[in-house]
Amino acid sequence: MSSWHELEKKQHKVVKLLTNSMKNNRLSHAYLFEGSVGTGKKEISLQLTKSFFCRDKNAEEPCNKCTDCKRINSGNHPDAHIIAPSGLSIKKEQIEQLVKEFGYAGVESKKKVYIIEDAEKMTPQAANSLLKFIEEPREETVAILITSNLHRMLNTIISRCQVISFAPLNVNELLEKLKNEGIPENIAKLAASLTSDFQEAKDISSDEWFAEGRNKVLKLTEDLFQKPEQAFIFLQERFLSHFSEKEQLEKGLSLLLLWFKDLLYLQLGQEEKVVFIDQIEKMKQLTMQMSQRRIVNRINVILEGQRKLHSNMNPQLLMEQVVLKMQEG
Ligand SMILES: [Zn+2]
Structure with a gap:
């Protein structure tokens, strides 16, 4: 009471x-x-x-x-x-x-x-x-x-x-509520970063499409860093079919953006702000190979992609451009 x-x-x-x-x-x-x-x-x-x-x-x-x-x-x-x-x-x-x-x-x-x-x-x-x-x-x-x-x-x-x-709700209150619902912290953090609405965050957390989307975004980033020549193939064969609608790709780009922001936070020593908490160790290794400038460049590529999506550019074409620009550095 x-x-x-x-x-x-x-x-x-x-x-x-x-x-x-x-x-x-x-x-x-x-x-x-x-x-x-x-x-x-x-x-x-x-x-x-x-x-x-x-x-x-x-x-x-x-x-x-x-x-x-x-x-x-x-x-x-x-x-x-x-x-x-x-x-x-x-x-x-x-x-x-x-x-x-x-x-x-x-x-x-x-x-x-x-x-x-x-x-x-x-x-x-x-x-x-x-x-x-x-x-x-x-x-x-x-x-x-x-x-x-x-x-x-x-x-x-x-x-x-x-x-x-x-x-x-502020982010911490929302996180607390989601955790009380039994939602694992790694998913709760992600959902709370995408919306401040409890019901929406709860729906996202239990959405299978979203969980699979998260995996695909992680795989894409892994390819981009480890086998860049395969990133485009993965995009064509596995990624775009999952994010084929505009609204879906919007979510995909948001996840990708959160992931690169995490890299930046780690490089700035602000680990407490990281959203993909179960990826921290992997990300720490990446930050060692990558300059801050390159991370910021990639963040800008994603932001530009989000703007173009809103101006009704074809989602598939847009995502291809995003990945190509990221491969360039
Ligand atoms: Zn009374």
Whole structure:
């Protein structure tokens, strides 16, 4: 169970805003918490709920001991409702049930809170039922809608809520979360370097295409250094078929770029920044044969390749150029 004090380390702005609003008795009647998966939206919703109900607060910090706090912690407070998708969507009946319950006076007090998780999954009918409800707020009611996909929310809902954006996870937090999911560190590091979104990083980590792509990139770099005359053949016969679409080659170039950046970090003595951690020993040997200038030249070749890919150059032709330029030095 986190305190506001701990949550503030992760979501400084959000926590400041919410605790200040409570202090000044100016909580909004409807919030929309938006941000990537894993940024603490639900945790902060529950903390806000506790602060709202707690009978023994210390400043805005809930006590975690009173009946209200305990009931919220165990998920059975009579005046705090949490709605989550049933199956793939949040259905009209779920919202209607909520509205009905809110018709009764609060069991314990006048206060009520409802939290809607994955709010973008409301069917249009559910969203419309909610809309009427949000428009006529009862006193002392707080609605918290949570979403990781703001772009899928109806504008009519967004415009009636105070939208609070959660900061994305930093690389270390993301790494920690991925490791907690049982993802090996070498893969987690790579995924966390490609995206700051937890769900996306998790998907990348379990994607077989991606794992195979990583192997192909490693093989290509190995050929480039050890048997440069074979690199082009490998490219033609094994590499391009795996990265044939533009989006795929985009990922391939990103991996290649990370690999060369690793070489540079090693040469600069910044081993802690290396992403391909299981390749460190091999890379260290390579850095001995290669000047910093040559590594930077190759990084520039890849960056140029990425730009050309965006300007719609044929992916196959582009990758051939990249490899030829790298063979030149
Ligand atoms: Zn309490």
